[in-house]
Amino acid sequence: MKALLFDIFGTVVDWRTGIIRAGEAFGAAHGVSLDWPQFADDWRALYQPAMERVRSGGRAFVKLDTLHRENLDTVLARHGVTGIPEPALADLNFAWRRLPPWPDSVSGLTRLKTRYILGTLSNGNISLMVNLAKYGGLPWDVILGAEVAQAYKPTPESYLRSAAALDLPPEEVALVAAHNNDLQAARTVGYKTIFVPRPTEHGPGQTIDLEPAEDWDLVVEDLNDAADKLGC
Amino acid sequence: MKALLFDIFGTVVDWRTGIIRAGEAFGAAHGVSLDWPQFADDWRALYQPAMERVRSGGRAFVKLDTLHRENLDTVLARHGVTGIPEPALADLNFAWRRLPPWPDSVSGLTRLKTRYILGTLSNGNISLMVNLAKYGGLPWDVILGAEVAQAYKPTPESYLRSAAALDLPPEEVALVAAHNNDLQAARTVGYKTIFVPRPTEHGPGQTIDLEPAEDWDLVVEDLNDAADKLGC
Numbered sequence: 001m002k003a004l005l006f007d008i009f010g011t012v013v014d015w016r017t018g019i020i021r022a023g024e025a026f027g028a029a030h031g032v033s034l035d036w037p038q039f040a041d042d043w044r045a046l047y048q049p050a051m052e053r054v055r056s057g058g059r060a061f062v063k064l065d066t067l068h069r070e071n072l073d074t075v076l077a078r079h080g081v082t083g084i085p086e087p088a089l090a091d092l093n094f095a096w097r098r099l100p101p102w103p104d105s106v107s108g109l110t111r112l113k114t115r116y117i118l119g120t121l122s123n124g125n126i127s128l129m130v131n132l133a134k135y136g137g138l139p140w141d142v143i144l145g146a147e148v149a150q151a152y153k154p155t156p157e158s159y160l161r162s163a164a165a166l167d168l169p170p171e172e173v174a175l176v177a178a179h180n181n182d183l184q185a186a187r188t189v190g191y192k193t194i195f196v197p198r199p200t201e202h203g204p205g206q207t208i209d210l211e212p213a214e215d216w217d218l219v220v221e222d223l224n225d226a227a228d229k230l231g232c
Numbered sequence: 233m234k235a236l237l238f239d240i241f242g243t244v245v246d247w248r249t250g251i252i253r254a255g256e257a258f259g260a261a262h263g264v265s266l267d268w269p270q271f272a273d274d275w276r277a278l279y280q281p282a283m284e285r286v287r288s289g290g291r292a293f294v295k296l297d298t299l300h301r302e303n304l305d306t307v308l309a310r311h312g313v314t315g316i317p318e319p320a321l322a323d324l325n326f327a328w329r330r331l332p333p334w335p336d337s338v339s340g341l342t343r344l345k346t347r348y349i350l351g352t353l354s355n356g357n358i359s360l361m362v363n364l365a366k367y368g369g370l371p372w373d374v375i376l377g378a379e380v381a382q383a384y385k386p387t388p389e390s391y392l393r394s395a396a397a398l399d400l401p402p403e404e405v406a407l408v409a410a411h412n413n414d415l416q417a418a419r420t421v422g423y424k425t426i427f428v429p430r431p432t433e434h435g436p437g438q439t440i441d442l443e444p445a446e447d448w449d450l451v452v453e454d455l456n457d458a459a460d461k462l463g464c
Contacts, residue, residue: 065399117362127399130349130374142362142375147397165379167297167359 001192003166004112005121005144007153007177008129010201012109012223013099013136016040022095030088032081037203039075046071051123051152061150063125069093096124097131102198106137108223111232119144121162121175123152142166154185163191176226180213187214194218194226233424235398236344237353237376239385239409240361242433244341244455245331245368248272254327262320264313269435271307278303283355283384293382295357301325328356329363334430338369340455343464351376353394353407355384374398386417395423408458412445419446426450426458 009015016037023036050067053059072093076084112118119142120129129143142165146152149161163173170190177183178198187193193216199206212219220226241247248269255268282299285291304325308316344350351374352361361375374397378384381393395405402422409415410430419425425448431438444451452458 117366119362126374126376126380126397130351130398133373134349141365141372142358144358148358148380165358166362 001116001174002168002172003117003119003163004174004176004194005119005162006109007175007179007182008120008122008124008132009096009099010198011176011178011196012105012138013101013132014198014201015044015096015099016201016203018099019043019095022092022098026088026092030084032084034079034081039079041202042075042078043068043071046074055152055155061146061152063128063147064123065093065096065125065128068096094131097128098135099132101136101138102222104222104224106139108225108227109139111227112223112230113139113141115230115232117141117166119162119166121145121153121159123158154182156185156189159186159189159191174217176223179209183216184214187216192217194220196220196222196226233348233406234400234404235349235351235395236406236408236426237351237394238341239407239411239414240352240354240356240364241328241331242430243408243410243428244337244370245333245364246430246433247276247328247331248433248435250331251275251327254324254330258320258324262316264316266311266313271311273434274307274310275300275303278306287384287387293378293384295360295379296355297325297328297357297360300328326363329360330367331364333368333370334454336454336456338371340457340459341371343459344455344462345371345373347462347464349373349398351394351398353377353385353391355390386414388417388421391418391421391423406449408455411441415448416446419448424449426452428452428454428458 006012019040020036023039027033050071054061109118118140120140122129122145125147126143133140144162144165146158148165149158151157151161163170174192174194175183175186176194176196178196178201183193183195195212195216197210199210218229220229238244251272252268255271258264259266282303286293341350350372352372354361354377357379358375365372376394376397378390380397381390383389383393395402406424406426407415407418408426408428410428410433415425415427427444427448429442431442450461452461
């Protein structure tokens with residue numbers, strides 16, 4: 001293995017906590033009272049359907065920032081939230097650029113970087129990933145993923161073009177993810193697979209991705225454990 | 233200014249010294265006796281013509297690694313060098329991934345990174361840039377440039393698509409370069425411009441790019457001076 005490519009939302013950063021906090025701050029500033037954990041889940045629930053329109057060919061590739069914003073407008077409208085100034089909506093959309101890393105992420109990545117090329121393989125666009133890395137101190141060597149590949153996960157192209165950008169065969173690249181379906185898609189095209197459970201990604205009642213669903217090449221407790229097991 | 237994007241070959245790394253050293257090692261290993269500084273200059277002399285075929289539409293975009301390899305084969309053939317095993321040729325081509333940074337590059341970039349998004353805006357492809365960064369300890373936030381833009385400098389698209397990938401207007405991006413023509417092209421599309429002279433890039437007899445050719449937004453002595461002048 002030469003490169004470790006990471007899923008980001010849920011695997012490296014705690015998107016749900018970050019979106020809840022951003023929602024609370026937005027609500028306080030604009031007099032909006034909502035169930036913010038529900039708001040976070042509702043916003044995220046529109047993520048896959050929005051990408052599916054692109055994956056299925058129903059829509060040309062657009063950045064995830066654009067999909068996030070359309071979905072935000074939908075969710076706020078459903079909750080009857082209106083009259084918010086445009087800059088505040090743009091700022092709330094950029095909450096995805098200010099998500100907290102999991103406690104082990106920065107230290108684990110810093111160790112892993114000593115032996116491997118570290119990259120993002122997220123559906124998030126380049127600017128989102130760069131700003132998120134600056135916010136949280138995530139030490140990537142390279143930003144890859146959907147925008148560079150012009151294809152959303154879990155299409156084969158999203159993984160294959162990311163490996164090709166590094167001039168590596170898929171067998172020399174590992175995907176690190178907290179989501180079994182992401183790893184399944186990556187394995188199908190030849191990637192190595194590393195599973196890290198994030199049992200509170202979806203909040204206290206999480207029922208999915210608590211355990212590895214297949215015999216992944218490596219299963220770790222967190223990213224420091226990954227560094228231990230990979231000799232970093 | 234939010235982001236500083238860097239020309240790489242000549243501006244951040246000393247390509248000529250690196251290629252000369254790689255040539256000498258290659259020569260010693262394979263019994264090839266050449267004027268290695270001349271070899272380095274000959275190889276580099278084919279760089280612009282090879283990209284021009286792509287820029288002019290005469291050829292689809294290909295990675296710089298591919299152009300470098302074709303040019304290497306041309307230069308070796310001209311010098312009558314034959315019978316070299318393929319892995320040795322591939323390795324010599326990857327000398328571009330093992331070029332020494334100028335003495336101020338790592339410290340200057342590390343300081344600049346505290347206040348700005350730092351990226352590459354090179355004609356080098358993603359894998360070349362990533363490996364070069366690993367080799368020299370160059371702390372980029374993002375790899376941009378020709379491969380991401382699918383356009384070689386100095387086309388307007390190469391600069392505009394790099395800024396667009398960061399969701400920044402060109403006015404909030406500065407190109408840092410040792411080459412006046414690169415800065416001229418970047419300024420034309422709205423970039424800020426920072427000139428750093430590298431008076432030995434082309435060896436002891438260098439005659440070009442010793443001085444700024446226009447009133448660039450900033451002229452610095454080296455990248456630590458850039459950090460000083462930008463308050464980092």
